[in-house]
Each structure stands twice: as structure tokens, then as C-alpha cells.
Amino acid sequence: MPLSFRPSPNIARLKESATLAVAAKARALKAQGIPVIDLGAGEPDFDTPAFIRSAAAAAMDAGATRYTNTEGILPLREAIAADANRIQVQGAPVTAAEVVVSNGSKQSLYNACVCCFGPGDDVLIPIPSWTSYFEMVELARANAVPVNGDPANSLKVTADLLAAAATPATKGLMLNSPSNPTGAVYSREELSAILELAAARGWWVIADEIYLRIDYEGRAVSALEVATSRDNLIVINGVAKAYAMTGWRIGWSIAPAALSKAMTNFQGHTTSNAAAVSQHAALAAIADRAQADEAVSHMVAAFRQRRDAVVRALSAFPSVRYVHPEGAFYVYINVEGFRGADDPGAAFAAAVLDEYQVAIVPGSAFGTPNWIRASYATTESVAVDGLTRIATCLTAPATESPR
Numbered sequence: 001m002p003l004s005f006r007p008s009p010n011i012a013r014l015k016e017s018a019t020l021a022v023a024a025k026a027r028a029l030k031a032q033g034i035p036v037i038d039l040g041a042g043e044p045d046f047d048t049p050a051f052i053r054s055a056a057a058a059a060m061d062a063g064a065t066r067y068t069n070t071e072g073i074l075p076l077r078e079a080i081a082a083d084a085n086r087i088q089v090q091g092a093p094v095t096a097a098e099v100v101v102s103n104g105s106k107q108s109l110y111n112a113c114v115c116c117f118g119p120g121d122d123v124l125i126p127i128p129s130w131t132s133y134f135e136m137v138e139l140a141r142a143n144a145v146p147v148n149g150d151p152a153n154s155l156k157v158t159a160d161l162l163a164a165a166a167t168p169a170t171k172g173l174m175l176n177s178p179s180n181p182t183g184a185v186y187s188r189e190e191l192s193a194i195l196e197l198a199a200a201r202g203w204w205v206i207a208d209e210i211y212l213r214i215d216y217e218g219r220a221v222s223a224l225e226v227a228t229s230r231d232n233l234i235v236i237n238g239v240a241k242a243y244a245m246t247g248w249r250i251g252w253s254i255a256p257a258a259l260s261k262a263m264t265n266f267q268g269h270t271t272s273n274a275a276a277v278s279q280h281a282a283l284a285a286i287a288d289r290a291q292a293d294e295a296v297s298h299m300v301a302a303f304r305q306r307r308d309a310v311v312r313a314l315s316a317f318p319s320v321r322y323v324h325p326e327g328a329f330y331v332y333i334n335v336e337g338f339r340g341a342d343d344p345g346a347a348f349a350a351a352v353l354d355e356y357q358v359a360i361v362p363g364s365a366f367g368t369p370n371w372i373r374a375s376y377a378t379t380e381s382v383a384v385d386g387l388t389r390i391a392t393c394l395t396a397p398a399t400e401s402p403r
Contacts, residue, residue, distance in 0.1 A: 037382055042180065053281070073280075078096045095257070099253070113136045113137055117172060129181075175191075177191065178212065180211065180328055214327050235255075319395055333371060
């Protein structure tokens with residue numbers, strides 16, 4: 001008798017990644033010859049800087065093709081710790097023993113969730129937030145508790161909102177600044193209040209700082225700069241976004257040594273080490289600060305120019321509401337009431353793709369069905385064209401013919 005697959009209880013409620021699904025649909029349409037503007041991607045459109053690629057090639061030629069320690073090569077962990085200590089202003093210095101290198105920051109986040117949370121634990125997740133936070137917490141068999149951000153404050157949460165949502169079972173919270181999907185940035189004062197609340201309540205804080213260097217107003221601060229203690233703090237980062245190294249799959253966590261040891265042990269039974277050559281590429285990105293800063297500054301300047309251009313384009317449509325992006329490379333747009341749909345974001349995503357050939361991500365993926373996310377990690381002209389089509393679709397009379 002043939003065996004039919006039934007999902008185990010571990011993954012029964014697991015949902016497909018909405019961002020990956022949008023990217024796959026856009027690629028399929030392009031393969032059919034349909035000229036789709038893809039604004040769904042959460043990936044820089046730049047090539048990895050040449051000095052990083054050269055360092056990777058040199059490392060391979062030197063024999064960096066074998067297993068490494070599960071937690072990563074020591075020079076990379078030392079470089080990450082040194083980089084953290086450049087900005088940390090309180091507490092003991094970060095050491096290499098507190099750093100675990102993983103296969104992308106997504107794995108680092110999952111490692112932290114599995115090692116910190118379990119059955120019966122509540123984990124506060126500010127809404128909107130990156131879609132995978134919910135799934136990671138659920139896979140850790142904990143309860144993801146959404147906390148709605150304030151629409152009057154760029155959809156950010158406050159310490160008061162988190163405190164109001166807390167229960168006796170609250171064990172921790174996820175925090176992301178600059179934010180995916182909104183591009184909002186938490187100020188030093190906002191971040192300080194949240195960290196103080198978490199310390200007083202004994203909660204873990206998982207601070208996802210993957211977009212930290214993509215900041216346009218000079219406001220993005222690391223939790224390492226603000227926290228008075230790191231006893232309950234896990235900072236996640238990686239090379240994917242700021243260094244245009246998405247395919248290299250290198251992320252890391254900075255956490256108390258005992259927790260870092262536990263995450264190393266867990267990773268040792270799942271994937272073991274990240275790719276050796278990718279670790280050496282990441283080492284060049286972090287340790288060669290002069291070249292890295294020049295490359296990152298160039299890319300961030302381009303992102304800011306695109307941000308400014310799409311904001312100017314949206315200004316021609318005064319009725320369109322959106323979160324002003326201060327970092328990352330997304331615009332989060334309100335589509336509430338679109339064509340009377342129960343899920344306005346999903347309805348709009350389908351309409352703008354079918355009628356205007358623009359791929360975006362519906363806000364339901366991030367916990368806010370009245371919104372949609374558009375990425376401007378593409379050329380300025382394409383981003384402006386795409387955002388103009390989005391605004392046109394959103395404001396067009398119901399009887400108007402699509403372009």
C-alpha cells in the first residue's frame with residue numbers, strides 16, 4: 001500500500017513564505033515573456049563588492065574548502081566581536097565566545113527561538129513584522145503574540161504597548177530596526193524604553209539588525225549601544241543586505257556565552273558550519289573596513305536616491321498613505337478598502353500584478369492585511385515606474401481600464 005504524505009504536527013500550520021512566493025510568480029511570468037516589474041524582492045540589486053569576491057577566491061585557493069568549527073572560524077568571530085565593540089558603549093566587551101556564525105541571519109534567528117522558547121511560552125511580535133518571525137516561534141512550539149504598532153508612529157510599537165500585550169507566560173520579544181516591511185527606524189529613546197521593560201520583566205530580546213547600516217536619517221542605533229545589560233539580549237546580523245551578499249548565506253548571533261554554546265550545539269545537529277568560503281568572504285567584508293565602508297556607503301547612497309525618487313513619485317497622489325521609509329529599502333502602503341475586499345492587500349497584490357504588471361507583497365504576510373510592501377531595491381527608473389503604477393491602481397476609479 002503506497003504511503004501518502006501527511007504533514008507532521010511540527011509543520012502542520014507552517015505557511016509558505018509570501019515573499020518567496022511572490023518572487024516565484026514574478027519569475028514565472030517573466031519566463032512567459034510578460035514584462036513584470038518585480039518590487040517584491042528583499043534583496044539588493046548590486047553585485048557583491050569585488051574585494052570580497054577576490055578574498056573568497058584567494059581563500060579557496062588557500063584550501064578553505066573543508067569543514068570548520070560549527071560556530072564559525074575564529075578570525076571571523078573575532079572580527080564580528082571587534083566590530084560590535086566599536087559601537088557598544090556599556091557593559092563588558094563582546095568576545096568571540098559570544099558569537100555564533102550561521103547559514104544566514106534567518107538560521108541565527110531560528111537558533112535563538114528554539115534555544116530560548118518552548119511550549120507554553122508567549123513571544124511578543126510587533127506588527128507588522130517579517131513573516132518568518134511567526135513561523136520560527138511556532139516551530140519552537142511557543143506562542144506568537146502579535147502586538148499592533150501605532151499607525152500614528154510609523155507602525156512602531158512602544159514599551160507601553162508591549163507591556164499591555166504581555167501575559168504571565170511572556171518569555172521574550174522580537175524586535176527589528178530598521179524594519180522589514182515598513183522601513184521605520186526606532187529612535188534611541190524608543191529602543192531604550194523597550195529594552196528597559198524587557199530587562200525588568202526578565203524577557204529575552206531578539207534584536208534583528210540585518211538592515212542596521214541601511215539608514216538614511218542617521219537614526220538607526222544598535223541594541224548593543226542602548227542596553228544597560230546584555231544578559232537577556234540576542235543581537236542578530238549578517239552580511240546579506242548591507243554588503244549585497246544574500247547568496248553567500250552568512251549571518252550571526254551575539255548572545256551570552258551560555259546561550260551561544262547552546263545555539264552552537266543545536267546547530268551542530270542541524271546544519272553544522274556555514275560554508276567555509278563564505279565565512280572567509282564575510283571576514284573580508286567585516287575586517288577590511290576601509291573598502292567595506294566605501295562600498296556600503298555607495299550602495300546606501302543609491303538606495304537613498306531611489307527612496308527620495310519614489311517618495312516624490314508618490315507625492316503626486318496625495319490620497320495614498322504610506323510609512324515614510326527611514327531605512328531598509330521598502331515602502332509600506334495602505335490599501336484599506338480596496339475594491340471592498342476582505343483582504344485588501346491580497347486583492348490589491350493580485351490586481352496590480354494582473355492589470356499593471358507589478359509584483360508586490362501583500363501586507364497579510366506581515367500581519368497587516370490593509371497594507372502592501374513594495375521594494376525599491378532595483379534601478380531608480382524601474383522603482384519610480386512601479387510605484388507610479390501602484391499608486392495609479394490604488395487611486396483609479398473602479399470603471400477605469402487598466403494600462
